[in-house]
Amino acid sequence: MGAKVSEHRWGMAIDLDRCTGCQACVAACHAENNLPVSNPEQAAKGRAVHWIRVDRYYEGEFPNVRVKHRPVLCQQCDEAPCEPVCPVYATYKNPEGLNVQVYNRCVGTRYCANNCPYSVRFFNWFDPEWPEPLQLQHNPDVSIREAGVMEKCTFCIQRIKRFEEDGTSGVQPACVQSCPAEAMVFGDLNDPESKVSQLAESGRATQFLEELGTKPKVFYLERAK
Amino acid sequence: MYLKGEFREKETATRAILDLKAKGFGPDALDVFSNEPIEFAGGVLDRPSRMSLVVVASALAFCLLTILFVRFTQYNYPLVTGGMPLFSLWSTGVVFYELTMLGAILSSFGWFLWESGLIRRKSPAPVPEVEPGMICLRVRCSEQQEDIASEQLIEAGATGITKL
Amino acid sequence: MDDVRKDLWRPLQGTSWRYLAVLMPLSLVTLWGLIAWGYQLDRGIGVAGIRRPVFWGFYLVDFVFWIGISHAGTLISAILRLTDAEWRKPVTRAAEAITVFALMIGGMFPIIHLGRAWIFYWLVPYPNSRLLWPNFRSPLMWDLTAISTYLIGSTIFLFLPLIPDVAQLARHATGWRRWLYRKLALGWTGSDREWHALERAMKLMAGIILAVAVSVHTVVAWDFSMAIAPMWHSTIFGPYFVAGAIFSGIAALILAMAVIRKTMRLEQYLTPHHFNNLAKLLLLMSLLWLYFTIAENLTVWYGNEPKEMMVFGARARGTFAPYFWTMVVCNFFVPFVLLGIRKLRSIKTAVIASVTVLIGMWLERYIIIVPTLSRPRLAASWGSYAPTWVEISITVATFATMVVLYLTFAKLFPIISIWEFKPHDRVPER
Numbered sequence: 001m002g003a004k005v006s007e008h009r010w011g012m013a014i015d016l017d018r019c020t021g022c023q024a025c026v027a028a029c030h031a032e033n034n035l036p037v038s039n040p041e042q043a044a045k046g047r048a049v050h051w052i053r054v055d056r057y058y059e060g061e062f063p064n065v066r067v068k069h070r071p072v073l074c075q076q077c078d079e080a081p082c083e084p085v086c087p088v089y090a091t092y093k094n095p096e097g098l099n100v101q102v103y104n105r106c107v108g109t110r111y112c113a114n115n116c117p118y119s120v121r122f123f124n125w126f127d128p129e130w131p132e133p134l135q136l137q138h139n140p141d142v143s144i145r146e147a148g149v150m151e152k153c154t155f156c157i158q159r160i161k162r163f164e165e166d167g168t169s170g171v172q173p174a175c176v177q178s179c180p181a182e183a184m185v186f187g188d189l190n191d192p193e194s195k196v197s198q199l200a201e202s203g204r205a206t207q208f209l210e211e212l213g214t215k216p217k218v219f220y221l222e223r224a225k
Numbered sequence: 226m227y228l229k230g231e232f233r234e235k236e237t238a239t240r241a242i243l244d245l246k247a248k249g250f251g252p253d254a255l256d257v258f259s260n261e262p263i264e265f266a267g268g269v270l271d272r273p274s275r276m277s278l279v280v281v282a283s284a285l286a287f288c289l290l291t292i293l294f295v296r297f298t299q300y301n302y303p304l305v306t307g308g309m310p311l312f313s314l315w316s317t318g319v320v321f322y323e324l325t326m327l328g329a330i331l332s333s334f335g336w337f338l339w340e341s342g343l344i345r346r347k348s349p350a351p352v353p354e355v356e357p358g359m360i361c362l363r364v365r366c367s368e369q370q371e372d373i374a375s376e377q378l379i380e381a382g383a384t385g386i387t388k389l
Numbered sequence: 390m391d392d393v394r395k396d397l398w399r400p401l402q403g404t405s406w407r408y409l410a411v412l413m414p415l416s417l418v419t420l421w422g423l424i425a426w427g428y429q430l431d432r433g434i435g436v437a438g439i440r441r442p443v444f445w446g447f448y449l450v451d452f453v454f455w456i457g458i459s460h461a462g463t464l465i466s467a468i469l470r471l472t473d474a475e476w477r478k479p480v481t482r483a484a485e486a487i488t489v490f491a492l493m494i495g496g497m498f499p500i501i502h503l504g505r506a507w508i509f510y511w512l513v514p515y516p517n518s519r520l521l522w523p524n525f526r527s528p529l530m531w532d533l534t535a536i537s538t539y540l541i542g543s544t545i546f547l548f549l550p551l552i553p554d555v556a557q558l559a560r561h562a563t564g565w566r567r568w569l570y571r572k573l574a575l576g577w578t579g580s581d582r583e584w585h586a587l588e589r590a591m592k593l594m595a596g597i598i599l600a601v602a603v604s605v606h607t608v609v610a611w612d613f614s615m616a617i618a619p620m621w622h623s624t625i626f627g628p629y630f631v632a633g634a635i636f637s638g639i640a641a642l643i644l645a646m647a648v649i650r651k652t653m654r655l656e657q658y659l660t661p662h663h664f665n666n667l668a669k670l671l672l673l674m675s676l677l678w679l680y681f682t683i684a685e686n687l688t689v690w691y692g693n694e695p696k697e698m699m700v701f702g703a704r705a706r707g708t709f710a711p712y713f714w715t716m717v718v719c720n721f722f723v724p725f726v727l728l729g730i731r732k733l734r735s736i737k738t739a740v741i742a743s744v745t746v747l748i749g750m751w752l753e754r755y756i757i758i759v760p761t762l763s764r765p766r767l768a769a770s771w772g773s774y775a776p777t778w779v780e781i782s783i784t785v786a787t788f789a790t791m792v793v794l795y796l797t798f799a800k801l802f803p804i805i806s807i808w809e810f811k812p813h814d815r816v817p818e819r
Binding site for chain 3: 256259260262263265275277280294295297298303304316322323329331332336337342343355385
C-alpha cells in the first residue's frame with residue numbers, strides 16, 4: 001500500500017505585523033482540542049499544555065522597547081526531525097502533509113519532543129483534568145489523551161476531515177478562525193489560487209528556523225528588513 | 226573397557242599419551258581429565274575444531290536474515306512513513322550489526338556445547354574422579370589390549386592404574 | 390591448590406551477621422525503589438521532576454551511567470584476555486559479574502522512563518493483528534537490539550568460565566545448592582575435549598564481546614548525538630561515551646574488588662599489584678576523558694554558535710556550573726593527584742579515586758543530558774529541572790540493587806575463578 005498522492009497540502013500563513021499578541025488563538029485551541037487544564041503548581045513546573053503559544057520577544061531599552069509576538073505552533077515540517085526518532089511510528093507525515101501524532105501508538109519515550117527545535121510538543125504527565133464545569137465543554141470530535149502520551153497541534157485535523165467529508169466551503173483551524181486581527185490564513189498549498197499559497201510566495205514570507213532544513217509549512221510574514 | 230592412569234605431572238602424562246599412540250591407540254580412545262586445562266604441546270593430543278568457521282558463518286547468516294527480515298517486514302506491513310524510505314540501509318545498519326554479533330555469540334555458545342560433548346547423548350563411558358592436581362588419562366581398550374595399555378601407563382610413570 | 394580452593398570456597402559457606410546486616414537494609418532500599426516506581430506507574434510519570442523542555446532527566450542519566458558501568462567486565466575480561474595479561478585472572482569473574490548486573494539494572498531504565506511503561510513491548514517486532522511495526526530507524530530501537538545482544542553475550546561470557554567451578558562445587562555441596570550446581574554444570578567432566586572447546590569459545594567470545602561493548606555504548610551515545618539539539622549533535626559522542634564507560638567501569642571494579650578483598654579476606658589473591666595495575670588504567674582513562682572533554686568543549690566555545698553557546702554558558706558559568714566543575718575535579722584532578730603521584734598510589738587512594746570518579750561520571754551524564762534540554766533553541770521555552778523523591782528513590786535503589794545482586798552472586802559462586810587461577814600464576818607481592 002503506497003502513499004496516496006492527496007489533492008491537498010495544508011499550510012498556514014501568519015502575519016506577524018498584524019498579530020497583537022492577544023492569545024485568542026491559544027484560548028480557541030484549548031476549547032477546540034480538549035486541551036488539559038493545568039493548575040498553578042503544575043504550570044510553575046512547566047507542565048502546562050498550549051498547542052499554540054505566543055512567544056514574546058522584547059527589543060531595545062526603555063522607553064524604546066519593541067515587542068514582537070510570534071504565535072508558535074507545530075510547523076508540520078516536511079522533513080520533521082521528530083519523525084525518524086520515534087521507535088513505534090507514533091508520529092509520521094500523512095499524505096496531506098500533516099505531521100500526525102497517533103495517541104494510541106505512543107509509548108511515551110519523549111524523544112520526538114527532545115528533537116523538535118520549535119519546542120511545540122507537549123506531554124501528558126498525568127491523566128487530564130478539567131475544573132468544573134469545563135469537562136462538559138469537550139469537543140466530541142477530538143479524543144482525550146491519557147497519561148503518558150505525546151500531543152501537539154494537528155492543524156485541527158478533525159475539522160479538515162469534516163471538510164473533506166462534507167465538502168463545505170473553507171476549513172479553518174480554531175486558531176485561524178478566532179484571530180480578531182485576521183493575522184492567520186489557512187489553506188491548501190497545492191492550490192495556486194488559494195490565499196495561503198499567494199502569501200507563501202510573497203516577498204514577506206519567511207520560515208521559522210529555516211536554516212535547520214525542516215521545511216515547515218507555516219509561513220511567517222514579516223516586514224522586509 | 227576403560228583404564229584410568231593417574232599422573233602428577235604434565236610431562237609424564239605426555240609421555241604416556243605418546244607411548245599409547247605409538248602402540249596404536251588413536252586420539253579417540255584417549256581422554257584426559259583434570260581440574261584445570263592442561264596445555265599439551267602441539268601434536269600430542271590435538272582436537273581439531275571448526276568453531277571459528279561455525280561462528281563466522283552463523284554471524285553472516287544472522288546478518289543476512291536480519292537484513293531480509295527488516296526489508297520484507299517494512300515492505301509487507303502497510304507502513305506509512307510519510308516520505309521516509311521504507312528500507313534505509315544506513316539508518317538501520319546498527320540493528321544489522323548487533324544481530325550479526327548476536328549470531329556470533331549464540332553460535333559460539335551453542336557450538337561449544339556441541340563440540341565439548343556436553344549436550345550429546347550421554348556416552349556410557351565412566352568418568353574418573355579427579356583429585357586436585359591430578360591428571361587422569363582414560364584409555365578405551367579391548368580386553369586383549371589391556372595389558373599393553375597398562376604397561377605403557379606404568380612405564381610413563383603413572384602413580385596409579387585402575388580399571389573403570 | 391587445596392588451600393586456594395579452601396580460601397575461595399569459604400565465603401560460600403554460611404552467612405555471617407555482618408553479611409545479613411548489609412543485605413537486609415539494602416533489600417529494603419530496593420523495595421522502596423520498587424514502591425516508588427509503582428507509585429509512578431499508578432499516578433503517571435508526572436510524579437517525577439521531568440517537564441517541558443527537560444523531557445529526559447534522572448532516568449536517562451541513570452540509564453547511561455549503568456550501561457557505562459557495565460563496561461567493567463568488557464575491559465578486564467575481553468581486552469586483557471586478548472592481550473594475555475596474566476594479572477587479570479583473579480579479577481575476571483568479579484568484573485564480569487558487575488557487567489551482567491549493571492546491564493540488568495541499566496536495561497530497566499528505558500522501561501522506567503516511558504510514559505506508558507506497560508506497553509514497552511511494542512518496541513519489539515512481533516506479528517500482531519493491528520499491522521503495527523516498530524521503527525528500526527530510531528536510535529531507541531538500536532538501543533533495544535544493542536543492549537539485548539550485550540546482555541545475552543555478557544551472561545554467556547560470565548557463565549562459560551563458571552561451568553568448571555560449578556562442577557567442582559557440585560561434588561562437595563549438599564541440599565538445594567547441589568541441585569543448583571549440578572544443573573548449571575551441564576554434566577561437565579573436565580575432559581580435554583571440554584577444556585579445548587571452552588577455551589576456544591572464550592577466546593572467540595572475548596573478541597565478540599569487545600566489538601559488542603564498543604557498539605553498545607556508541608549506540609547509547611547516539612540517542613543524543615542523532616538529535617539536533619544544541620550540544621547534543623556532536624560527532625564525538627560515540628568515542629566519548631565508550632571511553633567514559635570504560636573509565637567508570639574500572640572505577641566500579643576497583644571499588645568492588647577492594648570491598649570483596651576486605652570482607653572475604655582475599656588479600657593474598659587480590660594483591661596491591663592488581664590494584665596498582667588497575668589504578669594505572671584508571672589514571673590513563675582519566676587522561677583520555679580529559680582529552681575528550683576538552684576536545685568537545687573547546688570546539689563548541691571556539692565555534693561560538695549562538696544556540697550552542699547558550700548551553701555551554703549554562704554548563705560552564707551558569708546554573709550547572711557547580712556540577713560541571715565538580716565533575717572536572719572528580720574525574721580528573723582527584724585521580725591525577727592520588728594515582729599519578731606514585732607515592733600516593735595505594736589501595737586506599739585507588740578506592741577514594743574510584744568513588745570520586747563514580748560521582749564525577751554520574752555528574753557527567755547529568756551535565757550532558759539536562760543543560761541541553763533546559764536551553765532549547767527557542768529561548769521562550771527554556772526551563773529548569775529538579776528531581777523529585779521518586780527519581781531520587783529509584784536512583785538510590787539501583788545502587789542498593791547492584792550491591793544486593795552482587796552479594797547474592799558472591800554467596801553462590803566463587804568470586805575468583807578457581808580453574809583460571811593456577812598456583813604458579815599467583816602474582817608476587819609488590
